[in-house]
Amino acid sequence: MARLPENTLLYHITHITNLQSIIEQGALMSHARIRLNTLSYKDVANQDVQSRRNRTRIPVGTGGNLHDYVPFYFAPRSPMLYVLYMQQIPQDDLVYLMTNTEVVQRQCPNFVFTDAHAIRRLTNFFTDLEDLNRIDWGTMRATVWTDTDEDPNRKARRQAEFLVHNDVPLSACIGFAVYSVETKQKVEAMLKEAGLSLPVAGRRQFYF
Structure with missing residues (x-):
């Protein structure tokens, strides 16, 4: 495992049509909270996977199931994004919301994280940031994360989650x-209208 990065960046992908609701609510909400508040939301995730997430219990911390948590990845260009790319969902319609572990620890203390895809039976869950060294940082930094005969679980480890x-x-x-640039301008306009000054960066390398 590679050395643990400081102030680890965290990445959440959402469809741009959800951004207005996120701004109006002032928060990125869990799947369960979105349902509870009957908010309009465009879900681009695989529905079979979503069904499994709704049944997957969190064995540590606050508990509940995966839909009670807002999911982040530890790296961009995730396997989920690749699936959306192969489904020909326009990359231009997908926006990353980013935070880091330092900010989350300060503002959102009820979190857990995993060392692989959260719905896998053998995935481990953690609540202590000291255990971030259990993440496969080499695979997180890799441009290619596909499975191989020698390592059939690389893709699963790339999908480790911070919840x-x-x-x-x-x-x-x-x-x-x-x-x-076009999406950057759209997002900036939405933030400006709401009186927010968060930075928006073009990151073509985060996409396929």
């Missing part, structure tokens, strides 16, 4: 990353 209970306030967001 925040209930919601993440926009005050914990350190910025947005987008595919193109």
